[in-house]
Amino acid sequence: MTKYLLRRLLGAVPLVLGIATIVFFAVNLAPGDPTLYFLSPGMTQEVVEQTRINFGLDQPVHVRYARWLGAMLTGDFGYSFSHSRPVLDVLADFLPNTLLLSACALGVAFFFGILVGTYQAVRQYSLSDSAFSVVLLFFYSMPSFWLALMLILTLSLFARNVWEWPIWFPASGMTSTEYDFLSFGGQVRDRIAHLVLPTLSLALVLTAGIARYMRGSMLEVIRQDYVRTARAKGLSERVVVFKHALRNALLPIITLVGLYIPVLFGGTVFIETIFAWPGMGRTIVEAINTRDYPLVMAGSFFFASMVVAANLIADVLYAVVDPRIRYE
């Protein structure tokens, strides 16, 4: 087990380095001089040259790459121009918010996806199975940004202004403006209310994917001989499905964690922009628009590293759940 873990960890190192390389060259080989965005007209040629030297842009690309990589390994991600702060400070502000949103979405998606997929498999060919399949495929085909707008339109705007429902959800930010004046319970409720729509927008598409996968996996497992053995023991159908079958059907689902994390992070770019959620996704889009290269590079690098980490965790989780791999 430790050996397996170590091997996987060692395998991740070149992956992370490779990703850093892709990030660096994608940003640095793009046409156009990044310094141009920080200069104002009327600057003398000497000032321009001095800026280039300050940024280290007078060096050839491979030297800059080596320097950047070296600095990064010591934890120095550079200085964000648009935020006028070290990149690491910016990340420390925004990353937790993204992680909160992603974790909520992932939790909701896996919980409902597994539940619905299992239900469908147990009731294969029934009316509810087909109905779920249609609804799931509909959500599966949906762009999350459009779903977000439609949720805002119905559960926030129309619910509040047109239909005048007693319950509607806020469509912007992490907290209300009067957050600081609320009681503790009110603050908690306020935060949860702000989480609902962004979480749903991110989670529904994933839920559909997970449920589709889970249904297939469960159908496969339910035909297995050991499920018949479990029934022959006299176990109730609930125990057969939720203990004997589910444990096995979940194995392939675990790998989905690694597969869906990049999709999830991609989704946060839209969802955070739409819901004005102060997270990494929105920050990266803004950084790209303002040509804040150090922030773009660090942000992309962090996103990619988290994907690698998620894959690693998924693999380890797989080994924990599946004894056949654990004792390989």
Place this chain on the structure above:
Amino acid sequence: MTQHEAAGAAKSAAKSAAKSAASSAATAAANSAAPSAAQSAARSAANSAAQSTEVEPLLAVRDLRAWFLTDQGVAKAVDGISFAVREGETLGIVGESGCGKTVTSLAILGLLPNPPARLMDGSSVSFRGQELVGAEEKRLRALRGNEISMIFQEPMSSLNPVFTVGDQIAETLRLHRRMDRKAAHGEAVRLLDEVGIPEPGRRVDEYPHQLSGGMRQRVMIAMAIACAPKLLIADEPTTALDVTIQAQILELLAELRRAHGMAVMLITHDLGVVAEVCDRVIVMYAGQIVESGTVEDIFVRPAHPYTRGLLASLPSVGTPGRRLASIPGTVPSPLHWPEGCRFRARCPSAGEGCERAQELVALGDGRAARCWRVGT
């Protein structure tokens, strides 16, 4: 051993006391490769004695019809079979694959998936006087793994890969015997020891993939006998195993049957296995019983052409140089069994009279065959 278990063992010992002398002698003898005439005679004597004093068999299957309603039509996998299993005896069910052996065994436990499978009206399975067809799921569950248990053909895939073998054995004990975790674990170790697994204390915490095929089948058997069932259904228990392991497993089954006084329903396509361990035999073909009788009847005086064909295709050590016969053709599809005698197309002695559907003809002494020729 817990008090519970001791009580259970004592009870079953008492119940089978009457027969144990005769039957254990018979089975001990049966372990030698071919049954001699004397042994068979002794056995059939024991059987007829049991028959005459019999009140209610352990398991009585009457006119069982298990049909599969599929897109392509109705597959009559099991089409009207009746038989009984008496306490403590070993009944062999023989036939080629696709003849309905496995469906029969699953139908007894109510494990056929519905849909597509359906037990048709008139089907009856009664276990110790209780009707099981149409019985509440709860009552069936109380029987499964407890009074009737089952072992399957594929020991490789019949154990759940994500639980330790100990957990899987203990699960049955905790369910039916209400044992606590610790007691069940201890009992699992004892059971593993009883089925002949070395180092049971270590093996109990291993996962199925760490055991060999023969070991896994022993684990399956340990699981099946955990609650001292009255009836053990063994569906091709040795087919997937190496020949040397096969003999060991059969020997183990015979031993356990003696020790626990349980009845065994042995489903197999291998007549050699039948000769070794069975008291009575049912031969199935195309969803029906074509012949039934004692092992001696079947081997020495086979009545049905199909049984004769099966015997002729059996390699024999005693007569070298003999050509092995085979039955021409294949088992027809259960979607459309042939009209008339279902074996007609493959039968060497088919002729006039075979276009009629055949009845099972009683031949006395519990023998029967589904062929119009045998009565005349």
Place this chain on the structure above:
Amino acid sequence: MADTMAASTTARARARGGRRLSAFLPGAPQLAAGRWGAGGLALLVWLGCLWVLVARLARVVEALGGSWDERLALATLVAALATVWGWSWWDAGRAEGPRRVGVSQWDLAVRAFSKNRTAVAGLMVIVVLYLIALLTPLLAPHDPALQGDLISERYVGLSGAHPLGTDQFARDVLSRLLYGARISLLIGFVSVGISVTIGTLLGAIAGFMGGILDGIIMRVVDMVISFPQLVLLITIIALFEPSIFLIVAVLGLTLWPGTARIVRGEVLTLREREFVQAATALGYSKRRIILRHLIPNALAPVIVAATLGIGNTIVLEAGLSFLGLGVQPPTPSWGTMVADGRNVLLNAWWLSTFPGLAIVFTVLSFNLVGDGLRDALDPRLRS
């Protein structure tokens, strides 16, 4: 003998009747024969094209001397009518005798696919969508770039003149929606074509050659897959000038790793399978094994992945356009249109809603077809 003669005569008579019917209602005889997929599609295309011809006659005439995309639309119209008519005539005329029942893998797959109602419906929608995309210059009620009166005609709701309302520049939403279909379908098709080609080649090389080459290719695949696709896309696109070509190129060049993984896995398992080993044992050449055995067998999952990939790519393109990094205005694109309505959701809900629905139904169709193909091409599921 007489029986079969009589049967073939009635079959021929029926075929003649079918031909007569197919002359003015192509698809009807097939529909009557219970082949609702083929018949329905033919009838739908036929009636739709006839409607365009009649209702937009003036524009059809104009198109004769019009711009290249008007002429392309005209050519499509003629070709569609001719194809449907010709096919139905030929098909209805085939004697009803014992049809050649194919048993090859593809015949089986086609039969399994056509039994899948939802998948066939998805395929019909896709064919119609591509037709619409090509016919748009004749179909669209208005010029998609034409601005109406900015004071009286902005944000007009659903009405007779503007069935799906107007946008902030008083342009007709329906017309823009129809033109937007072109962008989505084109980008989806071309970028998936590029990525599948690259992915298949690299995957086959990695799987068949093994060794160091395999190691390098698969590490690159791992890296690109670990990257949040969208972040990579927006980084690249934002640094260059966004244009349709850039989007197609970037999508095509970043989506191949999935295909490469599938093909490599397939080649690896196929290489070990009995029939390939049998072919090797029989002394077939390597080229023959790759061409005749490996590629056709590895193709099935690639086709499935490509179909599902088109849906995925359409969503990605819409997302980029939504962020302003995709197709640039004034070219209408569904993603841009959803973004246009974002800030006026409450007052002009139709602006974001309809383009989004168009995306969902297009992607849904591709997913349905992809699912249907997967089920049809997997022999294990076919039984």
